[in-house]
Amino acid sequence: MVTEISALGDDDLQLLQDRDGDARDDNVTTWLPRDLQPLHYRVAIQPVLQEGNFTAPGELEFTFRARAATDRVVINVRDLAVDEASVAVEEEGPSGTWRSVGVLRHEYNASMETYAAVLQAALRPGRATKYRLKMKYVGGVRDDLKGLYALTYPGENNAKRYMALTQLHPTNARTMFPCLDEPQHKARFTLAVARRPEHTVVANMPLRASEPRADGWVWDHFHTSVPMSTYLIALAVFDFKFLQLTGERVTQHDRVPVADAVTRDVSVAFRNASRDSSRDVTTRVWARPGLLHRGEYAARIGPRVLRFFSDMFNISFPLPKQDLVAAPKLMFSAMENWGLITFREDSLLVDEANTGSRHLVATTVAHELAHQWFGNLVTMTWWNDVWLNEGFATFMSQLGVSHVEPGWRSEGVFVLENMQGVMQDDALPSSHAVSREVYRVGDIDNIFDAISYKKGSSLVRMMSAFLGADAFQRGLNAYLRRHAYANAAQDDLWAALTEAARTARRPGGARLPPGQSVKSIMDSWTLRTGFPVVDVVRDYCRGTANVTQRRFLVATASSVTTATSTTTATTGSPSAQDADAEDCCWGVPLWLKTPRNLFRPSKPTETLQWLQTRGAEVAGLPGSAQWVLANGARAGFYRVNYDAANWRLLTEGLDDLSDLERAGLVDDALALADAGLLAYEVPLGLLQRLPRTEPSLAWVAALSWLAKISHLLHGTHGANGAQGSSSAFSRWARGVAADLLRVSSSAAVRASTDPVDHAFVTRVRRWACGLGVPECLGQHAPHAPAARLVFNETDICEGSTRTPEEWSSLLTKVSKEDSNLYLKLAECIQSSSAARRMMEMTFMEDENDQMVSDLLVRLSANPHSYDTLMQFLTENLTPLLDRHGNGLSYDFVKSTAPFVKNDDHQNKMKKIFLKSNLNDLSHRAEQGAHNIWWIENQAEHVLKAVQVFVQ
Numbered sequence: 001m002v003t004e005i006s007a008l009g010d011d012d013l014q015l016l017q018d019r020d021g022d023a024r025d026d027n028v029t030t031w032l033p034r035d036l037q038p039l040h041y042r043v044a045i046q047p048v049l050q051e052g053n054f055t056a057p058g059e060l061e062f063t064f065r066a067r068a069a070t071d072r073v074v075i076n077v078r079d080l081a082v083d084e085a086s087v088a089v090e091e092e093g094p095s096g097t098w099r100s101v102g103v104l105r106h107e108y109n110a111s112m113e114t115y116a117a118v119l120q121a122a123l124r125p126g127r128a129t130k131y132r133l134k135m136k137y138v139g140g141v142r143d144d145l146k147g148l149y150a151l152t153y154p155g156e157n158n159a160k161r162y163m164a165l166t167q168l169h170p171t172n173a174r175t176m177f178p179c180l181d182e183p184q185h186k187a188r189f190t191l192a193v194a195r196r197p198e199h200t201v202v203a204n205m206p207l208r209a210s211e212p213r214a215d216g217w218v219w220d221h222f223h224t225s226v227p228m229s230t231y232l233i234a235l236a237v238f239d240f241k242f243l244q245l246t247g248e249r250v251t252q253h254d255r256v257p258v259a260d261a262v263t264r265d266v267s268v269a270f271r272n273a274s275r276d277s278s279r280d281v282t283t284r285v286w287a288r289p290g291l292l293h294r295g296e297y298a299a300r301i302g303p304r305v306l307r308f309f310s311d312m313f314n315i316s317f318p319l320p321k322q323d324l325v326a327a328p329k330l331m332f333s334a335m336e337n338w339g340l341i342t343f344r345e346d347s348l349l350v351d352e353a354n355t356g357s358r359h360l361v362a363t364t365v366a367h368e369l370a371h372q373w374f375g376n377l378v379t380m381t382w383w384n385d386v387w388l389n390e391g392f393a394t395f396m397s398q399l400g401v402s403h404v405e406p407g408w409r410s411e412g413v414f415v416l417e418n419m420q421g422v423m424q425d426d427a428l429p430s431s432h433a434v435s436r437e438v439y440r441v442g443d444i445d446n447i448f449d450a451i452s453y454k455k456g457s458s459l460v461r462m463m464s465a466f467l468g469a470d471a472f473q474r475g476l477n478a479y480l481r482r483h484a485y486a487n488a489a490q491d492d493l494w495a496a497l498t499e500a501a502r503t504a505r506r507p508g509g510a511r512l513p514p515g516q517s518v519k520s521i522m523d524s525w526t527l528r529t530g531f532p533v534v535d536v537v538r539d540y541c542r543g544t545a546n547v548t549q550r551r552f553l554v555a556t557a558s559s560v561t562t563a564t565s566t567t568t569a570t571t572g573s574p575s576a577q578d579a580d581a582e583d584c585c586w587g588v589p590l591w592l593k594t595p596r597n598l599f600r601p602s603k604p605t606e607t608l609q610w611l612q613t614r615g616a617e618v619a620g621l622p623g624s625a626q627w628v629l630a631n632g633a634r635a636g637f638y639r640v641n642y643d644a645a646n647w648r649l650l651t652e653g654l655d656d657l658s659d660l661e662r663a664g665l666v667d668d669a670l671a672l673a674d675a676g677l678l679a680y681e682v683p684l685g686l687l688q689r690l691p692r693t694e695p696s697l698a699w700v701a702a703l704s705w706l707a708k709i710s711h712l713l714h715g716t717h718g719a720n721g722a723q724g725s726s727s728a729f730s731r732w733a734r735g736v737a738a739d740l741l742r743v744s745s746s747a748a749v750r751a752s753t754d755p756v757d758h759a760f761v762t763r764v765r766r767w768a769c770g771l772g773v774p775e776c777l778g779q780h781a782p783h784a785p786a787a788r789l790v791f792n793e794t795d796i797c798e799g800s801t802r803t804p805e806e807w808s809s810l811l812t813k814v815s816k817e818d819s820n821l822y823l824k825l826a827e828c829i830q831s832s833s834a835a836r837r838m839m840e841m842t843f844m845e846d847e848n849d850q851m852v853s854d855l856l857v858r859l860s861a862n863p864h865s866y867d868t869l870m871q872f873l874t875e876n877l878t879p880l881l882d883r884h885g886n887g888l889s890y891d892f893v894k895s896t897a898p899f900v901k902n903d904d905h906q907n908k909m910k911k912i913f914l915k916s917n918l919n920d921l922s923h924r925a926e927q928g929a930h931n932i933w934w935i936e937n938q939a940e941h942v943l944k945a946v947q948v949f950v951q
């Protein structure tokens with residue numbers, strides 16, 4: 001059943017906030033004094049979009065109560081010129097009259113980004129008295145993608161068109177209007193925006209009235225918002241048109257209608273909302289002319305995802321409309337502003353030429369829609385809990401995608417995308433905990449990293465798995481209701497989930513260990529850095545296993561380690577593994593599966609046990625002929641290693657496992673071997689048994705490791721200098737790649753929008769063409785002439801055996817504007833002079849930072865261009881940083897670090913670090929140090945192990 005949250009008056013709002021905020025005043029981190037209780041902002045703003053005049057004069061009326069007897073009204077302001085003569089502070093008198101409270105002087109604090117009206121008399125705290133601050137000010141329509149900013153795009157006949165958009169997260173609302181710009185200061189907002197007649201304005205809430213004035217401007221007045229945080233306010237001023245689903249048809253419209261009755265109070269709509277209210281939410285997709293037709297897919301799935309979340313959270317979407325806007329430029333790939341979500345164009349508009357496009361659009365739309373509840377309705381009290389917002393939206397997104405695209409293998413791709421990469425980062429000694437303190441404004445940007453999103457979402461998935469769907473959903477619902485229109489911290493969520501777990505109706509009740517709470521389990525994952533590797537060593541006679549945990553760490557060149565022998569090494573591990581006793585212990589939900597009940601549908605094939613200490617014994621395991629699999633569905637954020645005999649059983653029993661289970665096994669085995677904890681014979685043995693007949697998640701998981709091994713072995717001959725063994729790996733890899741390439745070349749696979757198929761095709765092609773697999777050269781055109789003028793994405797890499805002249809000639813024929821083709825070429829280019837030309841054209845001449853960063857990724861991953869790239873970056877560092885700003889140096893390091901192979905690369909990397917004043921990136925240096933360690937210690941093992949398969 002879907003239930004409603006009824007509308008709240010100002011007094012209800014105060015109650016909510018009193019309950020929510022004051023109770024833990026002492027614990028709340030805040031930069032603003034907490035003397036004011038914001039109630040309502042009335043903001044009128046006039047964005048001027050004219051060459052030479054990008055101003056945005058505004059007028060504010062801010063209503064509040066006092067929490068303390070203060071004589072200062074302190075409010076955030078950045079880059080706004082306050083018209084001091086217009087400032088007035090007033091106290092509410094009887095029957096709606098307002099009486100002036102004298103303002104003595106105006107104070108500014110640039111570092112705290114505040115303005116203060118210092119008063120003649122102190123304000124009276126308490127609920128009896130309301131105050132308001134009135135002022136005029138002038139802000140700008142900015143050009144840095146922050147706050148209220150201007151954008152241009154080509155209109156008809158390529159004429160330059162202006163538009164304005166907002167990006168107020170995390171602390172940019174204060175550049176658009178003075179406000180208490182921290183997430184816990186929720187209030188209602190009533191916006192009025194001036195526009196030229198040819199423009200449309202869209203805001204969080206529906207349009208209430210349009211008022212043309214004599215000066216040629218039209219003022220659009222919007223309905224008053226629900227109580228919300230300032231960072232979620234949004235505006236768009238443009239001449240876009242929109243698509244909307246009506247019945248079964250998607251139709252195009254020019255203008256937003258004024259909400260039926262101009263006087264309609266939106267809050268009444270909440271109160272009267274029926275069970276089906278979410279079905280009445282108007283969802284619109286906006287894009288610039290020429291691209292709008294690509295919005296049809298989002299217009300179809302948007303309303304369905306919204307209904308799915310309404311049902312899932314058991315709370316209707318509280319706004320009457322949801323706008324989705326495709327922005328020509330946006331700071332993030334998307335931003336979840338309440339009722340007006342902004343997206344980069346590729347994240348909202350489907351590119352039918354790219355089979356991965358639908359998955360990207362569905363995933364991004366679902367992520368942002370999940371935030372409407374988790375983030376917007378209930379907001380983190382302070383930024384340190386951002387991981388929960390992002391982790392949660394990322395996890396929910398996959399459920400939303402599965403709902404609208406049930407034929408896709410989206411869960412498997414979610415697991416891989418969110419666990420595989422981040423586990424590599426998190427295995428480095430300098431990783432950090434998911435939950436981090438935020439002391440400075442700059443810290444807020446730092447916490448939006450892979451650890452927040454990817455590890456965060458994997459931890460949410462783990463929690464939902466051990467609680468079970470029923471308890472998870474009930475706990476979530478209680479949490480969202482309890483804190484609706486207010487704020488909460490992660491402990492509030494843990495409390496609600498624990499209550500739900502303890503009242504679970506199903507047999508066995510909660511799946512928490514006795515005496516434990518969700519908090520006690522989850523704190524071990526969110527406050528502690530890293531994650532464990534669980535060693536399962538079976539005693540086959542007694543039917544037991546000794547199960548232990550320790551932090552999973554990869555070795556680096558500086559930490560001298562024990563090399564792996566050819567037998568399974570459960571003890572011969574890098575010394576860092578055992579370094580710190582404090583690294584123990586995580587509350588590990590241990591899912592164990594055996595083949596015993598595989599063919600008895602009524603019996604569970606998997607049991608959940610808890611490992612909370614360093615080690616424990618598990619009993620009741622099958623005999624020596626049967627395998628044991630732990631964490632098969634990869635619900636737990638940990639890796640598993642086994643004794644040699646069990647690895648053998650699992651390899652032989654591979655056919656009995658699901659694709660996701662195989663993918664997990666392959667990923668674990670390759671990661672353990674990469675870290676020196678397992679002999680390469682094991683993962684290579686698994687890969688030999690993996691069917692090469694259809695695109696599978698297991699191959700997708702394997703391919704990112706195989707590409708890395710190929711890259712690291714490129715140009716090296718193993719520590720023993722034996723070139724023969726290096727080419728043995730190439731021979732084996734070419735054979736595998738050729739088989740997989742045949743699978744990926746079938747018309748059905750190439751046309752499929754299933755994310756596993758897409759990832760498979762992309763990774764196989766990139767790997768195979770990099771290896772110079774003959775089939776990659778094109779069976780029908782054995783030596784594609786470089787002079788061919790018609791290329792498409794799949795055949796640009798044909799002819800990887802081109803001469804340097806042919807590569808250069810090819811490059812002159814591929815336009816940078818055709819970015820897909822251009823980037824594809826970067827994936828396979830084998831001439832360093834041609835690669836260098838690409839770098840010049842893009843890094844030194846291109847304005848488009850997205851293109852720069854996309855090209856960096858491609859040229860880094862291509863072993864033939866990597867050395868040239870490192871050389872180019874260090875040689876041209878100063879002009880590059882001048883041109884693109886320090887922000888891009890982060891991309892330099894992020895893209896190139898995974899492929900560092902030697903001290904020379906590592907020194908170049910450090911040079912980039914130092915020159916660009918980067919901090920917090922020491923883990924990138926560790927990544928390089930790990931590669932160097934791997935080449936010195938592990939390369940030999942992989943070469944030796946592969947010999948068996950090529951003789």
Ligand SMILES: [Zn+2]
Nearest residue numbers: 367371390393
């Ligand atoms: Zn998000």
